[in-house]
Amino acid sequence: MSRPLEPSAGTRTVDDENFPLVFELSRQGRRSWSLPESPPDAPSLEDVIPEQHRRTAPARLPEVSERDLVQHYTRLSQRNWAIDVGAYPLGSCTMKYNPKVSEDAAALPGFNTLHPMCDDELAQGALALLGELERSLCEATGMARLTFQPAAGAQGELTGLLIMRAFHGSKGDERRKVIIPDSAHGTNPASVTLAGYQALEVPSDERGLVDIDALRSVLDTDVAGLMLTNPNTLGLFERDIQQIAAALHEVGGLLYYDGANFNSIVGVVRPGDMGFDIVHMNLHKTFATPHGGGGPGSGPLAVSERLARFLPAPVLTFDEGTERWHWDHDRPDSIGRIHSFHGNFGINVRAYAYLRSLGAEGLRKVAERAVLNANYLRTLVADSLPTAYEGLCTHEFVSSAKHLKKHGIRGLDVAKRLIDLGFHPPTVYFPLVVEEALMVEPTETESKETIDALGAAMNRAVGEAETDPELLREAPVTTPVRRPDEARAARDLKIRWMPEQD
Amino acid sequence: MDFLPHTPEDDRSMLEAIGLEDLNDLFEAVPASVRLGRDLDVGDALDELTLMRHLRALAARSRGAADLTCFAGGGAYDHHVPAAVRALAGRAEFATSYTPYQPELSQGVLQAIYEFQTAVCEIYGMEVANASLYDGASALVEAVNLTARVTKRDRAVVGATVHPHYTDVLRTYTSGLGFDVTVAPYGPDGTVDWTSVDVTGAAAVVSAYPNVFGALEDIDTAADVAHRAGALSVVVTDPTAMGVLEPPGNRGADVVVGEGQGIGNALAYGGPYVGLFATKLDLVRQVPGRIAGETLDADGRRAYVLTLQAREQHIRRAKATSNVCTNQTLMAIHAAVHLAWLGPEGLRRLGEICARNTALAAERLGAVPGCSVRFAGPRFKEFVLQTPMDASDLARGLAEKGFLAGPALGRWYPELSDCLLVAVTEKRTESEIGALAEAIEKELAG
Numbered sequence: 001m002s003r004p005l006e007p008s009a010g011t012r013t014v015d016d017e018n019f020p021l022v023f024e025l026s027r028q029g030r031r032s033w034s035l036p037e038s039p040p041d042a043p044s045l046e047d048v049i050p051e052q053h054r055r056t057a058p059a060r061l062p063e064v065s066e067r068d069l070v071q072h073y074t075r076l077s078q079r080n081w082a083i084d085v086g087a088y089p090l091g092s093c094t095m096k097y098n099p100k101v102s103e104d105a106a107a108l109p110g111f112n113t114l115h116p117m118c119d120d121e122l123a124q125g126a127l128a129l130l131g132e133l134e135r136s137l138c139e140a141t142g143m144a145r146l147t148f149q150p151a152a153g154a155q156g157e158l159t160g161l162l163i164m165r166a167f168h169g170s171k172g173d174e175r176r177k178v179i180i181p182d183s184a185h186g187t188n189p190a191s192v193t194l195a196g197y198q199a200l201e202v203p204s205d206e207r208g209l210v211d212i213d214a215l216r217s218v219l220d221t222d223v224a225g226l227m228l229t230n231p232n233t234l235g236l237f238e239r240d241i242q243q244i245a246a247a248l249h250e251v252g253g254l255l256y257y258d259g260a261n262f263n264s265i266v267g268v269v270r271p272g273d274m275g276f277d278i279v280h281m282n283l284h285k286t287f288a289t290p291h292g293g294g295g296p297g298s299g300p301l302a303v304s305e306r307l308a309r310f311l312p313a314p315v316l317t318f319d320e321g322t323e324r325w326h327w328d329h330d331r332p333d334s335i336g337r338i339h340s341f342h343g344n345f346g347i348n349v350r351a352y353a354y355l356r357s358l359g360a361e362g363l364r365k366v367a368e369r370a371v372l373n374a375n376y377l378r379t380l381v382a383d384s385l386p387t388a389y390e391g392l393c394t395h396e397f398v399s400s401a402k403h404l405k406k407h408g409i410r411g412l413d414v415a416k417r418l419i420d421l422g423f424h425p426p427t428v429y430f431p432l433v434v435e436e437a438l439m440v441e442p443t444e445t446e447s448k449e450t451i452d453a454l455g456a457a458m459n460r461a462v463g464e465a466e467t468d469p470e471l472l473r474e475a476p477v478t479t480p481v482r483r484p485d486e487a488r489a490a491r492d493l494k495i496r497w498m499p500e501q502d
Numbered sequence: 503m504d505f506l507p508h509t510p511e512d513d514r515s516m517l518e519a520i521g522l523e524d525l526n527d528l529f530e531a532v533p534a535s536v537r538l539g540r541d542l543d544v545g546d547a548l549d550e551l552t553l554m555r556h557l558r559a560l561a562a563r564s565r566g567a568a569d570l571t572c573f574a575g576g577g578a579y580d581h582h583v584p585a586a587v588r589a590l591a592g593r594a595e596f597a598t599s600y601t602p603y604q605p606e607l608s609q610g611v612l613q614a615i616y617e618f619q620t621a622v623c624e625i626y627g628m629e630v631a632n633a634s635l636y637d638g639a640s641a642l643v644e645a646v647n648l649t650a651r652v653t654k655r656d657r658a659v660v661g662a663t664v665h666p667h668y669t670d671v672l673r674t675y676t677s678g679l680g681f682d683v684t685v686a687p688y689g690p691d692g693t694v695d696w697t698s699v700d701v702t703g704a705a706a707v708v709s710a711y712p713n714v715f716g717a718l719e720d721i722d723t724a725a726d727v728a729h730r731a732g733a734l735s736v737v738v739t740d741p742t743a744m745g746v747l748e749p750p751g752n753r754g755a756d757v758v759v760g761e762g763q764g765i766g767n768a769l770a771y772g773g774p775y776v777g778l779f780a781t782k783l784d785l786v787r788q789v790p791g792r793i794a795g796e797t798l799d800a801d802g803r804r805a806y807v808l809t810l811q812a813r814e815q816h817i818r819r820a821k822a823t824s825n826v827c828t829n830q831t832l833m834a835i836h837a838a839v840h841l842a843w844l845g846p847e848g849l850r851r852l853g854e855i856c857a858r859n860t861a862l863a864a865e866r867l868g869a870v871p872g873c874s875v876r877f878a879g880p881r882f883k884e885f886v887l888q889t890p891m892d893a894s895d896l897a898r899g900l901a902e903k904g905f906l907a908g909p910a911l912g913r914w915y916p917e918l919s920d921c922l923l924v925a926v927t928e929k930r931t932e933s934e935i936g937a938l939a940e941a942i943e944k945e946l947a948g
Contacts, residue, residue: 021616022617023617023620032843032844035848035851041862042932045746047861054748055746055749058849059625059744059846062845066843069839076609076613077596078595080609081607084595088600097505098598101554110560110565110568111561113566113572113769114567114770115578115580116773117575117908117909119894119908122570125559126560126561126771136544151636152636152827152829154815154825155825185816186817186819187825189820190819192820193822194824194825196678196680239531239533267541268537284828291599292831293596293597293831293832294611294633294792295774295830296773336670337670338675339639339671340639340665340671341773342772345770345773356548357503357550358505358547359548365504366504371528372513372516373516379519391531392530415604416606419606445505446507447507448507448512480606480803481605481606482799483800484799485797488797488798493795495631495809496629496630497616
């Protein structure tokens with residue numbers, strides 16, 4: 001099936017209206033690559049790689065000049081929103097400003113070119129950084145130890161659930177169920193399944209909080225634990241958290257903190273002080289590392305003292321005698337390794353730079369201003385987009401656009417109109433427990449003027465839903481493409497480019 | 503420095519609009535008994551100059567490939583990252599964007615993922631690829647989980663020559679599911695004799711190509727053995743080898759996965775890297791994680807979206823194909839741009855230099871008195887050097903002489919405690935290879 005690109009494959013030129021794939025820019029004989037010759041004394045390829053292993057037809061990668069390559073990806077990047085371009089008020093996603101100094105930190109050669117299999121002695125500076133970051137994150141969460149291996153929140157969840165399993169197993173206690181609220185992120189139930197547990201959903205009550213009575217009714221000694229996001233995905237603080245923790249601990253369960261919304265409380269209240277036993281953080285949220293179009297993240301997993309022996313091996317250790325850091329591989333109770341190496345180290349360096357830049361007072365201000373900004377925006381749009389639940393919100397709020405249905409307008413239409421008004425839309429249709437949900441998180445790094453403008457745009461879009469609904473249904477009209485047909489994408493599946501067939 | 507825009511007047515007027523007097527009022531839902539009530543013990547704020555001075559001092563206490571001549575391998579390699587790749591994939595429009603859930607504002611990332619998927623399919627000889635996973639290990643886990651769903655079996659047979667960390671991660675991930683992971687031993691040539699391996703009841707037969715010793719495993723036989731037993735063949739493959747080695751997709755593999763660090767991504771002490779995942783079209787609905795697809799927009803223009811999302815956790819929740827959400831998109835973009843920079847001929851040249859450099863290094867280092875190359879047979883960019891001493895001591899001594907080599911294999915394979923893994927990328931020159939041989943000779947002389 002594999003054959004070289006025909007010269008005719010490059011049927012397109014650079015054209016913003018009909019934007020080409022890099023493969024379509026290919027012309028046989030062009031190149032960007034620049035690599036040395038093999039040493040003349042080296043054995044030939046034919047002598048080194050026997051014929052039965054040698055590739056017969058080359059990979060059909062594009063042949064482009066470096067100039068065209070640069071233009072292509074530069075223009076491609078310009079067809080994308082980014083926090084550096086404008087506000088990104090996606091609820092639950094925490095798209096705050098990513099400081100540039102963090103990039104400089106990660107690019108330092110001692111970090112950026114460090115080999116993951118090198119002797120610990122060669123990595124002392126990197127290990128000292130991780131050691132200090134671990135101490136600070138444990139301090140911020142009220143936990144005892146943590147692992148940096150999880151590359152993202154979901155991997156942290158699985159790690160925490162496997163630790164939960166190991167903890168119960170160590171007491172010969174085989175439990176089968178993990179409870180999650182119905183407002184939880186989808187990763188929670190998916191991780192529960194992957195860990196070999198059965199996910200048991202409990203409903204939210206009329207306050208949008210965990211229904212304590214419903215929770216009590218399902219608590220028994222078959223419950224391994226409860227996963228909770230606090231504040232929850234409705235942007236509400238679970239004010240009964242101490243009763244929840246006590247009830248769970250009474251049946252021997254462990255309380256898991258999903259750190260997706262940790263930015264809302266950092267420096268104000270600690271998960272450990274609320275009774276949580278296991279905590280993952282999303283450093284790409286709370287600690288402002290760039291999201292990279294969907295990753296990388298970093299999801300370190302912290303635990304209380306009684307669970308530390310189950311952490312993934314190896315564990316970072318400081319030898320007071322020699323004053324050296326090293327990885328301790330001798331961890332007989334460890335659940336095992338969860339990452340190829342040490343996790344997303346480069347992201348952890350950025351998070352460390354951010355944390356040291358802010359300091360204790362700065363971190364608390366993050367939570368305060370995140371909550372301030374969200375409540376201010378909530379107030380600005382209270383008449384046009386009422387929240388699903390009354391009262392103050394935390395760092396985000398969930399509005400419902402269901403009252404626009406009578407005009408034939410859905411939450412998605414409001415979102416698309418916001419694009420034309422110059423904003424990235426909020427998260428739509430999550431959490432699932434709110435009809436026509438619009439989940440808004442302005443973050444603390446947006447100014448009052450930006451939030452005023454965003455609030456005005458939201459109000460305007462809702463007003464237009466009544467006066468000119470067509471404007472919303474047709475939106476967006478200012479983007480390179482509009483309303484791509486998702487059903488068609490799934491039906492006529494095209495998930496890779498193919499050269500035109502002869 | 504806190505990067506916050508709020509002036510005291512902003513705070514005041516915003517609180518007033520909300521109807522509150524004090525910032526503390528914002529947290530009325532937090533019970534007083536659990537509030538921290540003090541500053542976190544994380545130090546005071548640092549200005550940018552002081553912060554960078556501190557970080558430079560830390561970085562100076564770590565010695566990587568910028569400082570030492572790097573012959574280290576074992577799953578992470580000192581490859582050249584072209585200037586254009588760094589400049590393009592590093593653009594803030596890519597780096598500071600979110601998951602492309604709003605396609606109108608995300609065509610850049612979506613198309614870059616689509617191009618990445620295409621390039622991964624091309625190098626691996628496969629039909630579909632996803633938008634990336636965390637790393638090589640998690641890609642392997644997801645591949646095995648796919649085979650378990652397809653075959654409804656709960657056993658994997660993994661070659662002892664698959665990176666031991668990957669096998670560890672597979673064991674950890676599947677430990678809650680009662681999954682059996684059996685390791686098939688390697689033979690005298692450093693590869694698994696797949697004809698002698700019992701794969702009865704296995705969902706997956708996992709081989710590595712090249713394997714952890716750099717040797718070229720017989721993946722054709724591994725696939726045959728798998729298929730005869732009703733199992734699927736999973737191959738862990740180094741993408742930098744795909745310019746010179748026939749891809750596993752053309753040799754019976756059902757799922758091909760790999761670590762994409764070597765194509766455009768920094769060593770960075772083990773991450774962020776990028777897991778590559780490719781399989782056949784008929785398994786597409788079992789693929790984990792995000793997939794970008796082509797479609798038409800409301801005006802008939804070509805457009806890209808995330809597709810087949812019904813597989814994923816945010817829709818399917820407890821029944822999803824995987825729990826993965828955030829992946830390694832930015833590293834996938836690095837890989838995509840790097841592969842476009844290389845093109846077919848550059849990828850071939852990259853593989854050729856690695857393979858020939860490695861052969862040259864094996865000749866030179868194997869000729870050092872007391873040393874020999876362990877495991878005959880063809881190899882790609884790594885080989886095992888048997889030495890007359892403990893290999894971790896040797897590696898430490900070499901570091902003092904300015905060379906990074908290894909890992910020493912004793913931790914993974916106790917019987918190979920005198921063996922050092924040596925990797926030779928396109929960045930190494932003949933004179934550096936010669937200098938390493940001299941350094942080893944001196945080190946052995948004590």
